[in-house]
Amino acid sequence: MTEAVFANGLSKRYGERLALDRLSLSLSPGSVFGFLGPNGAGKTTTVKLLTGLLTPTEGACSVFGLDPCREPEKVHALCGVVTESARLYPQLSGLENLSFFGELCGLPRAAARERAESLLRRLGLWEAASLAAGAYSTGMAQRLSLARALMGEPKLLFLDEPTSGLDPESAQAVNELIAAQAAREGVTVFLCTHQLRYAQDLCSGYGILHHGTLLALGDLSSLAEQAGCxxxxxxxxxxxxxxxxxxxxxxxxxxxxxxxxxxxxxxxxxxxxxxxxxxxxxxxPALEDVYFRFVGHEEGGRADDTSA
Ligand SMILES: Nc1ncnc2c1ncn2[C@@H]1O[C@H](COP(=O)(O)OP(=O)(O)O)[C@@H](O)[C@H]1O
Ligand SMILES: [Mg+2]
Incomplete structure (x- = not known):
């Protein structure tokens, strides 16, 4: 079976700075992977490498067997990406943004609209469906960005801090939708976060990244064992x-x-x-206990920054 995500000795250097140091990883389709690490660990860099926005300095990676640098269009057709900077059309309404994106993904107009409406409802944005996206609050824009990533029915979802800055209720809605995608539609999820409680509810496996180095990899019980918890x-x-x-x-x-x-x-x-x-x-042991054993309290970031 082709791995959904594969990385072998994947490294990225920005000038002098080694942001990612020989990451090796392999995720089977349908897994929900939590990529954990404090700010600056190299999580976003990894997502950019896997989605072809950056070229590796060394090593290789693939997404469903495709090289993201050589075949970015094919990779993008399979992936939904939610990053910190939501790229939405501010003058179009939420519904229009989604419908338009759905049509770009090849959905017929009626199907695009139907999917857009259903996603807006599930993410608690129905009330704001006809409001211009430019008028959305940060949390609403973040949810709209997730909805947009789901319009093309991706096989793999890259979520880079999807709930940071969301109030607990919105975060809950986002997490439920992510869990449903994984459970019902078999979508593979690559979730970068330092909100450990949410991660523990969602993920079946974890990687702990620190200063560009993968410190540990496995499910919670194997991580706990490695950490001596x-x-x-x-x-x-x-x-x-x-x-x-x-x-x-x-x-x-x-x-x-x-x-x-x-x-x-x-x-x-x-x-x-x-x-x-x-x-x-x-x-x-909770994921939090295990995480801080690896990363250390000083640098671990906030354990549960729902206030952020
Ligand atoms: N475009 C860039 N130029 C130079 N350094 C960068 C750039 N992007 C990220 N970095 C550095 O690379 C390291 C990893 O960053 P990043 O992948 O954004 O981490 P994370 O997403 O885990 O917070 C950090 O030290 C960051 O300052
Ligand atoms: Mg980041």
């Missing part, structure tokens, strides 16, 4: 009861687990010891 067993017991070997934190007994396989035995032992187990749960 453990799952914890957490118990809430009857008044005055204690669990040996656990530490008490805010009314809960916690203990790190070497493996989740330890959990059933811990529950059994607590019950057999006559303790009143009101609550017993397995607490897995």
């Amino acid at each position: 453990h799952s914890h067993a957490v118990f809430r017991l009857g008044q005055g009861e204690v669990l040996p070997g656990f530490s008490l934190q805010e009314g809960f007994f916690r203990r790190p687990l070497r493996s989740e396989e330890e959990m059933p035995a811990l529950v059994r032992e607590a019950v057999q010891a006559g303790l009143h187990v009101y609550e017993a749960r397995l607490e897995r």
Whole structure:
């Protein structure tokens, strides 16, 4: 099967500055990939290389087997791209922007209009459908830009910080639409973000990029293992009861687990010891915990900058 995204030793230098250092990556079709890293890590540079806006200094990349530098039109026909700078026609309404773009993508006029209307509804922009895009707020323009990227029914969506600057409700609408694209339409998603909570809800795999270097790659549990973040067993017991070997934190007994396989035995032992187990749960490391182990708190950027 052809990889949706492939990079091998992909590097980009801007003058003296090495923005991307030998990135190797391979994403199968249908995956939802979170590309995480603080500002300046090289995420946008990677998206530009993969969409043919930049030429690699070294190494190679492909999108569904196509070289983005040699065959940019074919790559663009397969991809939807949402970048920080939304390129919309300010004098056209939201609906007109989308319909026009749909027709550029080869949709018949009626089909383009139908898809445009449905996307505007799903992104909470229906009220503003006939408003000139130039009058849209930043958040609305960002959602319109996502809608535009979806007009051509892309097989691969590049989303560069699609929810930064959005209020939580709009961000939620955007995330739901992204998740639906992946789940229902099998779209591959390449999501650059440092909003880790959203990423954790959406993505099945992650890459952590820092100073142009890919520090880690994998799903959450494999990243947690690489970072040395453990799952914890957490118990809430009857008044005055204690669990040996656990530490008490805010009314809960916690203990790190070497493996989740330890959990059933811990529950059994607590019950057999006559303790009143009101609550017993397995607490897995969050993406945030794992990310900051790799990137460090100083440089990690905001963990959840919904206020941005
Ligand atoms: N056109 C450019 N010219 C010179 N340096 C650049 C240019 N674009 C990006 N950079 C530098 O490359 C590094 C990676 O930038 P970028 O890919 O935008 O990171 P991110 O998207 O992760 O914030 C940064 O240090 C940035 O300053
Ligand atoms: Mg960027």
